[in-house]
Amino acid sequence: MKFPKIGDIATTTVVSIENNKSISEAIGIMFDSVHRNIVVLDGDIFRILSVSDILNFKIRNIDLNQQLSTLELPAIHTVDKEKSVLELVDYLNNEIEYICVTNSDGSLYGLVSHTDITVSIDPETLMDNFCLQDFLKLSKRAKWVKKETKTIDLLLDMIRERSDSVMVVEDLKPIGIFTTKDIVKIIN
Missing domain, CATH: 3.10.580.10 (CBS-domain)
Structure with a gap:
């Protein structure tokens, strides 16, 4: 069976913001686009700002006008768009929700989610790599x-x-x- 390239299943309309922008600007983009996460572009590193992070900032009274670059946001794993989807099976065992897909020059091409990966891989191949507990975690x-x-x-x-x-x-x-x-x- 032929498996698609990661770039073929990636969502290419990614909501993102440069890390020199403010938390407040990121919230505005998230609200306007009705997304719960936004990719923060930090050179060749991609980070994620989530609604949970913003709630933590509000609770801790962090100034929302401060730059995103001052925050310790988690980096998102990356994978080249030309690789096979089959190479992502191991990510399904992790708590990682998204993976950034990159062009050959390292720039952002798109995002893939657990769901994107799961639906693009033959069920028999998935069964070879998963136990029942893994599937139960995916659908809690x-x-x-x-x-x-x-x-x-x-x-x-x-x-x-x-x-x-x-x-x-x-x-x-x-x-x-x-x-x-x-x-x-x-x-x-």
């Missing part, structure tokens, strides 16, 4: 919270658990979903 159930939960407590839980969404329930019945996109709206 969303956390449930009572509708009476205070927003600040919910936000702190989402940061601590690195959760993207929670199900809001009343009498054990789902009545809504709160996501990191909602957090961006609250912050802005």
Whole structure:
């Protein structure tokens, strides 16, 4: 079976910002594009700024006018767009959500996610490289919270658990979903 190149499955419309811009400018771009993460361009290193990071800044009263370059943001793994998707199977075992795809000169070409990788690899090949526990980790159930939960407590839980969404329930019945996109709206 022929596997596609990483560049073939990458999302090439990446929301990004230079690291000499402010946290506030990054929040504005995230809000305008309705994204929960933004790639911070730091020379040949690509970093990620997430909604969780922004919540931490708000809670710790960090000045949102400071430059992104002053922050210790995590670097994103990179892979050349010409490599085979099969070379990314090992990333599925990690907590890494995104991988930056680069051109041959090291510039940003796009992003790939766990989902992009999974859907582009033959299921039999995946089964050879995974055990049941790995698949269960990929599809973990969303956390449930009572509708009476205070927003600040919910936000702190989402940061601590690195959760993207929670199900809001009343009498054990789902009545809504709160996501990191909602957090961006609250912050802005």
